[in-house]
Amino acid sequence: MDVRSPLASLGLCVALLAASGCSPSDEHKQATLEEKTAQFEQSLDTIQDPRLKEAVGELGGSLLLLERARIKLDTKPVETEYGENALAVLAHYPTPQALVDTYINGLFVLRKNSHSDYLTDLQPVFPFSFNMPDQFPFPHGLEWQSVTLSNNKVIPFQPEWSETDPGIQLSPSSSNLTNPDDLTVTYPFIEGIETDNKSQPQPVMLKGQVEVIAPSKVLAFDLTRQDVGQKRTQENITLTLLALENNYAEIELSNTSPLAPQVADESPNPLLVQARDTTGQFLSRSGSINESASQVAFYEQQLAQMRKQNTWSEAFEKQLEDAQKAFEQKQASHYAKVYFNGVIDTLQVNVLDFSDATVTHKDLELPVRRFDKNSLEKTVQGLPMPVTVYDDQAADWLKSATLSEDQLKSSITISQSVEDASAAHITFDHPFTFNDDLVGSTRTSSDAPLTFFTADDEGNRGEPIELPTEAFEVxxxxxxxxxxxxxxxxxxxxxxxxxPLFLATIEKNTLDTTHLPKGLLLKDNALIVDQALFPSDSWRFFAKDASGNYLKEILGVSHRAEEYGTALFDVHYFYGQPTVLETYQRTALNTLQYGFEVKLDKPETK
Incomplete structure (x- = not known):
């Protein structure tokens, strides 16, 4: 029995929990948890039976992890942080299955540029990019099986690189914490012999399997504080907003129809929850608890029964399994407590209805493609794409094309630090925008006058301080x-x-792709841009298709005359067929002076 399974899908985003200051009551809770953890570890040492010890350790550890996460989430300061509309993608496809087909058919594999003679990295590229905790919204799995080399040799996938294996290996990349699907082809290292990677057989085909479960439908609920305690019903789904506080919402969901047989063992999370504040922007999530009080009480009861045992037996294991099945059969609802970074105004809840579902399984044979960011090739390589994917963040990103001087200045935040007396600093920062992207590297102003002052007896600004030039740097x-x-x-x-602040003046134009000017050429889904006429330092291009939505750019390649030399033309590849181009040109660069008076923090006296 895998006793971790009841708590395996807690939905805790512990990695996203920021460390926070604690009030006295919070500190007491933390101290109590630490005492409980220490007592649990001591009691664990007294268990002699290895299987019983493992079972108690896993279930007890999961419950302690849940309590630790709950305390962290409850005590985290409410600081506003915005995110993206992770569910916008659902609106672009007529059915959940259409989204699944796009996800699978839009997958391709890139060979990443490497300066190593012994490593070649492969990057599977998905048409949708989701960040934790907003992964692809449907249950899915991806298994790599092998890579075929240019000499037709097939290298099987292995879950980790082996130091003792003398041959070529295919294993997860060492950077898999940020790119969990990246792979590395490792060639044997022979001490004292220089091996040129180019002379090694190169990866040409990656094989694997992907499986995705699509719900029959997705239902949307928009909720406010007025909905607390109210039951909202659509078809076979009933949603109850149990609580809506400053930074969290508690939701209970019930489905009158049972789970489809093909997903019953998966227990997929049917709730996708997002929140907006009064500005209408989406708040980023800080974590969630998906176990109700009754579920936690049941697991604690099972743990108590385990701790009464002296040995582990098959009969006891069956007793636990039967009790768990009976408990789960009684569970007529799904619970979630979702935390956000900011004060919630409205909730958007999407419910995945898995009472009917479609399982898509596909064997993958993906050619390994190479698109270097800077290419010395004179011809354009095709990247045909059978799917259409939209860029739902483009419209918001482009708003700053008309950024005003007042908007730029009001976005400045000032921070300072005197922890290191020899390198105290003041930083003037603002969110990076599309306008900043087009400012480029042609900034010219270095004028930044600065004077330090003492404080008078009342703490106000006093006399200027005469300083040597090496005392500060701007x-x-x-x-x-x-x-x-x-x-x-x-x-x-x-x-x-x-x-100084830098503000670009940006001119926007709209072009029909059937009547493009000299220097712009559309070849299938690739836009070719002559750098002599439309230099990338001052031009940006966005594409729309016939629906009027912005297409997501797959990647871009800059073709050059020589390495680090003059750019000849750039190529932008899109998911879909562009019918309209939006061009943005920086026509001027304005330097603004941001005046400031900063009251300085005092260094701590030792």
């Missing part, structure tokens, strides 16, 4: 001031000056 391009307090004759209390 980096106007990074918006940073660094100063050495050891070179100050007096402790500074205020910094007064100005720092």
């Amino acid at each position: 980096d106007p391009w990074r918006g940073a001031i660094t100063y050495d307090l050891n070179l100050f004759p007096e402790t500074p209390a205020y910094a007064v000056g100005s720092i």
Whole structure:
């Protein structure tokens, strides 16, 4: 019996939980948890039977992890952080199955550029990019099986690289924490012999299997505080908003129809929850708890029964399994407590109805493609794509094409640190926008006057401090001031000056792809841009198809005359067939002066 299975899908985004300050009551809860953990570990040491010890350790550890996550989520400060509309993709496809087909058929494999003679990295590229906790919304699995080399040799996939295997290996990439599906082809290292990677047989085909379970339908609910305690019903789905507080919502879902037989063992999460604040922007999630109080009580009861045993037996294992099945059969609802980074105004809940479902299984044979960011090839390589994928963030991204001086200045945040007296610093920061992207590298201003002042008896700005030039440094391009307090004759209390900001003037035009000007050529789903007429330093291109939606760009390649040399033309590849191009040109670059008076933090006295 795998006793971890009841809690395996807790839905805890522990990696996303930021460390936070604790109130006295929070500290008491934390101290109590630490005591409970220590007592549990001590009691675990007294269990002699190995199987019983393992079972108690796994279930007890899961319950402690759940409690630890609950405390962290409950005590995390409510700080606003925005995210993307992770569910927008659902609106572009007529059925859940159409989304699944796009996900599978849009998958291809890139060979990543490498300077190693012994490693070749392969990157599976999916048409949808989802960040934790917003992964592809339907249950899915991907298994790699082998890679075929240019000499027709087939290298089987192995779950980890072996130091003792003398042959060529295919295993997960060492960077799999951020790219969990990336793979590495490792060639044997022979001490004292230089091996040229190019002389090795190269990967040409990656084989694997993918399986995705699509719900029969997706139902949408829009909720506010007025819905707390109310039952909302659509077809066979009933949703109850149990609570809606500042930064979390508690939801209970019931489905009058049973799970489809093909997904009964999966127990997929049917709830996709998003929140907006009063600005209408989506708040990022900080974590979730998917176990109700009754479920936790049941697991605690099972743990108590385990701890009464002296040995593990098949009869006891069956008793636990029967009790778990009986409990799960009684569960007529699904519970979720979802936390967000910010104050919630409205909720958007999408319910995946798995009472009927379609399982799609496909054997993958994917050619390994190579598209270097900078290419010396004179011809354009095709990247045919049988699917259409939209870029739902493009419209918001492009809003800053008309960014005003006041908007830019109001977005500035000032932070400072005096922890290191020799490198105290003040930083002027603002969210990176499309306007910043088009500012480019042609910034010219270095004018950043700065004066430090003492404080008078009332704490107000006092006299200016005479300083040697090496006492401080201003980096106007990074918006940073660094100063050495050891070179100050007096402790500074205020910094007064100005720092340059850069604002592009951007001209937008719309072009029909059937009548493109010289220097722009559309070849299937690839836009070819002559760099002599439309240099990438000052031009950007966005494509729409006949639906009026922005197409997602797959990748871009800059073709050059020589390595690090002059760019000849750029190629932009899209998921879909562009019918309209939007061009954005930086026609001017304006330098603004941001005046400031910063009251400086005082260094701690030792």
